[in-house]
Amino acid sequence: MNENNSSNVTTPPRPLERGTGGEAGRAASFIEQKVINDLAEGKNGGRFQTRFPPEPNGYLHIGHAKAIALDFGLAKKYGGTCNLRFDDTNPQKEDTEYIEAIEQDIKWLGFQWANVYYASDYFQQLWDFAVWLIKQGRAYVDEQTSEQIAQQKCTTTSPGTNSPFRDRPVEENLRLFEYMNSGKCEPGTLVLRAKIDMAHPNMLFRDPLIYRVLNIPHLKTGNRWNAYPMYDFTHGQSDYLEGVTHSWCTLEFVEHRPLYDLFVTWMREWIADCGSQAESGSQLSTFRSTLVAPHLENSQLSTYQGPRQTEFNKLNLNYTLMSKRNLLALVKNGFVSGWDDPRMPTICAFRRRGYSPESIVNFIQKIGYTTYDALNDFALLESAVREDLNQRATRVAAVINPVKLVITNYPEGQVEELEAVNNPERPEDGTHTIEFSRELWIERDDFQKVAEKKFMRLAPGKEVRLKNAYIIKCDEEHPFDEDADGNVTTIYATYDPETRSGLPGADRKIKGKTLHWLSCGHCLPAEVRMYERLWQVENPRDELARLQGEGLSAIEAMQQMMNPDSLHVLQHCYIEKFVRDMPALTYLQFQRIGYFNIDTDSTPDHLVFNKTVGLKS
């Protein structure tokens, strides 16, 4: 190999500002402002703790990246801690596959958790708390069907009515709650409900279900539990038990906040009550430190004011469907090749597609955090990825729609080694060698039999420069061969030996542009996968709802919205030998075409590339 070949073919990640907003010139979001204020006021003794709480029921998508950048990003920026907590309260949808993928994606994005917790870690405390609520007369076992319960909750516009089981005696409630968890209780027959207000304007307060029977083994707790707590009865309490100070979530949870606060308040009462029944002060202290935020010092516990939920707008992107449920349907129905199909909005898909983690995080910074339900233009994301890849991608020549070009005055059998810059944005990345010879591949699009008005590339009698090589001129007498259908099969040109890049004669100015090219005898065949948007409608979320409202199934609606041309596999492409042994996911720029990366399917004997995003044109 040539000495010029640079050793750092894969460009190392640039050091990057990881703060969430607040960089020079950028105002802090309202969320960040609250953190700044809380810390300035010395709330929670100056302690600051967040959590990222995914349910392990699917892969993370770019919407999660927005939450991740906030939860982890602000914790890091302001000296707090962020824990990863799996909200694993529904064993019917959860899988360890997802747990591993979620951890991998968070790390890939460049963030670190302090601890990994599971909501299921607190099942015992939640159970004990529920028992206490029953004893307090604040919870009861209902044995109506879900339809009956729904009917009694009534509609958003009119008050509900009480369950006939609302005033069941405490002893009976305790017995039935125990039975719910026995494994003998038929799922769907009994639920535990909090006794609040069936006429409350907030539907969530109409005696919410807090425990249901599933009789399904749990990833973490196995067969220990058969009755499982619901989200609203778990989330705030988990935050509290962990010592979370700032609990951030998306806007659809705004009306959950009063319930969140209520259950946290009740839990404080329960803990205080347990404490008052303890026999001595030291036991109380022991009890508190075991139960509440075990990692916290007593002094930190004493200043802990409890978690505060704040909501921000989730990420919506045009031409993108984000909900995990629908992404799962795409995978299950084979509409895409998997969770990491490069057309998916998942983190793993963006990784495979060639997006850098920095570009995703930068995009998140740019769109910010507000309480407005925005629909972001995908161009904002593409601009972020181009900005980052322009700095780091290794430039190579690839011809994706080849046509043969013969340099008629170049000696047959002669081969020259020329120098190509790896990245003009980073001279320190060095150069590599390319071969020039009589027969070359160029892009079919770079030649026109009769040049259009603004066409500045190759055409009969016209001059262009071949990148890093010579100025050539297309023959006027016999410029090309064509087949019976008029397709050009070979183009003929002559080169000007004085104009080789680096020679004095190379400075000659010509009208034509600079073309990329490959020597036929010195390049490799390649498969290139070109992607377009998966959806043809700008707002798939709303359109899906609309079509389903018209009676279509989700599958039918998705088929109707899907872009039939979202994937083009180009089998007969050529690329420089330079890339042959580069690792999968290497960031590349195919000069004059776009940013590409090496697919995870690629092998040295069968190179496969994904189009990340095109160059601006």
Place this chain on the structure above:
RNA sequence: UGGGCUAUGGUGUAAUGGUAACACUGCAGAUUCUGGUCCUGCCUUUCCUGGUUCGAGUCCGGGUAGCCCAACCA
């Protein structure tokens, strides 16, 4: 026929009662051995309506529009 949240150029975001700005998109130009990058310029903005105030995008009232809530999902 209830409750909650929201409204600033085509898109997103800022302006914390005091000159409406930044990025993206689009258009035009300059430079260019990538029709890329870099550089220059341009286009386009406070939902409506009352009020408070010396002064309102910002505060208040009334409209209008959009989103969320009637899962044994999270």
